[in-house]
Amino acid sequence: MNDAILLVDDNATILEIMSLYVESFGDNVILIAKSGNEAIDILKSNEKISLVISDFNMPDGTGGDLYKFVKSNFPDLPFTLQSAEPLEFLDEFIGFPHSTKENYLQKPFSIDQVHGVLEAVFSTDVASDNKYVRVLISTLKKYSKTGVDAFIKLSEKKFVKLHHFDDELDEESLDKYLAKGIEYFHILEDDFKIFIKSCQDELDQKLTSPNLDAAQLAQVKFNSTDNLLEGMQAIGISEFTLEQAEKITDSIVSNIPKKSDIAALIKQMQSGETYISRLSLLTGNMAVALAENVSWSNRGTYEKLMTAALFMDAAWLSQKPAEDNPELLEITYNDSKELGQCPPLIQEVVLNHSHSSAELFDTVKSDGDIYNLIVDHHERPEGRGFPKQVHSSQISSLAAILIFAHEFSHRLIGCGEFNIAAFTEVKQDMIKEFSTGNFKDPCQSFIKICS
Numbered sequence: 001m002n003d004a005i006l007l008v009d010d011n012a013t014i015l016e017i018m019s020l021y022v023e024s025f026g027d028n029v030i031l032i033a034k035s036g037n038e039a040i041d042i043l044k045s046n047e048k049i050s051l052v053i054s055d056f057n058m059p060d061g062t063g064g065d066l067y068k069f070v071k072s073n074f075p076d077l078p079f080t081l082q083s084a085e086p087l088e089f090l091d092e093f094i095g096f097p098h099s100t101k102e103n104y105l106q107k108p109f110s111i112d113q114v115h116g117v118l119e120a121v122f123s124t125d126v127a128s129d130n131k132y133v134r135v136l137i138s139t140l141k142k143y144s145k146t147g148v149d150a151f152i153k154l155s156e157k158k159f160v161k162l163h164h165f166d167d168e169l170d171e172e173s174l175d176k177y178l179a180k181g182i183e184y185f186h187i188l189e190d191d192f193k194i195f196i197k198s199c200q201d202e203l204d205q206k207l208t209s210p211n212l213d214a215a216q217l218a219q220v221k222f223n224s225t226d227n228l229l230e231g232m233q234a235i236g237i238s239e240f241t242l243e244q245a246e247k248i249t250d251s252i253v254s255n256i257p258k259k260s261d262i263a264a265l266i267k268q269m270q271s272g273e274t275y276i277s278r279l280s281l282l283t284g285n286m287a288v289a290l291a292e293n294v295s296w297s298n299r300g301t302y303e304k305l306m307t308a309a310l311f312m313d314a315a316w317l318s319q320k321p322a323e324d325n326p327e328l329l330e331i332t333y334n335d336s337k338e339l340g341q342c343p344p345l346i347q348e349v350v351l352n353h354s355h356s357s358a359e360l361f362d363t364v365k366s367d368g369d370i371y372n373l374i375v376d377h378h379e380r381p382e383g384r385g386f387p388k389q390v391h392s393s394q395i396s397s398l399a400a401i402l403i404f405a406h407e408f409s410h411r412l413i414g415c416g417e418f419n420i421a422a423f424t425e426v427k428q429d430m431i432k433e434f435s436t437g438n439f440k441d442p443c444q445s446f447i448k449i450c451s
């Protein structure tokens with residue numbers, strides 16, 4: 001058996017591109033794992049693996065967990081870490097790389113960098129036919145176009161063109177080659193980057209398309225409790241996550257003393273009947289969904305986020321200005337025109353409601369994390385929120401999740417006419433505005449959920 005290479009990443013695009021890079025290198029068997037724990041299971045049952053190339057940030061077992069397992073159980077197995085995060089931020093990788101069999105690829109990486117790692121580990125030159133690189137036909141079947149000419153190898157020096165760059169790939173013809181025992185197409189080395197770009201574009205397009213088609217998404221509305229659930233599934237939150245979030249909400253509500261005024265306020269929040277309650281529910285569910293994709297989160301994290309979402313605007317429910325001016329509830333930025341046009345007293349109420357809601361929460365339970373989350377729920381990137389106006393790097397990682405979920409929910413509910421175009425616009429704006437500092441984690445989770 002040839003060397004097996006285990007590729008580990010929770011991002012489908014990266015796994016595909018990495019597979020193409022590795023396939024083009026030599027006769028290696030490629031094994032795929034979508035999490036650190038899945039990779040550990042594969043390693044336990046497969047002793048032929050000669051190299052692990054792993055991402056760091058994954059929901060079910062990180063690259064750090066995997067590296068620790070490899071070092072304890074297979075100390076000589078070469079390990080390459082590929083990550084968007086600088087090594088110095090990753091505690092498990094202090095002093096990494098420790099030897100020539102260990103490598104670090106910072107995303108985004110190139111085919112040359114990946115081949116460099118393979119050459120170092122397997123001590124060989126890239127591809128024997130230096131004019132051509134190989135692509136498995138079974139891999140090509142996933143794409144509709146190559147964007148380049150493709151050839152079949154007849155002998156050591158003879159290649160015949162069988163696919164024109166502009167043609168659609170025909171699955172039936174590809175199957176015929178496979179039936180004849182032909183496993184590879186060959187692509188000119190100079191064309192390989194164009195081919196990878198074409199594959200990447202096609203994958204990205206598939207992954208960024210909404211889960212529902214236009215007709216289904218047109219039915220989605222965020223103006224009632226029933227529609228809220230349907231809407232959340234339509235934007236990519238799984239049924240499992242929604243069930244989890246509902247159980248957490250029920251347990252939070254059942255722990256509030258029944259006869260207290262707060263119990264009545266939170267019941268209103270849970271109802272989904274008003275803008276403010278729909279915003280709370282959507283924010284809480286979205287925050288749990290975002291947290292599920294963040295490596296350091298657990299059930300305790302979800303509970304804190306959901307509690308903060310239920311309480312964050314509780315103060316508004318007992319405030320006269322909000323009853324008279326519902327539009328005040330929609331102010332989320334300190335530099336917004338709407339806030340600037342309010343009389344100073346009203347501005348003060350808007351800017352103070354986070355603190356007032358946190359104080360209300362404090363009468364029910366003493367929890368500093370949740371208190372701070374409620375206070376911070378209107379902070380925004382670049383210090384454009386309130387009341388503290390802190391910057392993205394100073395916002396806590398936990399608060400960043402709630403804030404991301406809050407702003408996204410606010411924009412989604414605010415879409416008068418909900419359709420693919422409106423959703424795509426909200427999605428793209430969020431990714432553009434919330435990709436700095438501690439917002440990076442929720443932003444990456446968000447891309448996963450909505451793809």
Ligand SMILES: [Fe+2]
Pocket residue numbers: 312313353354377378
């Ligand atoms: Fe608020």
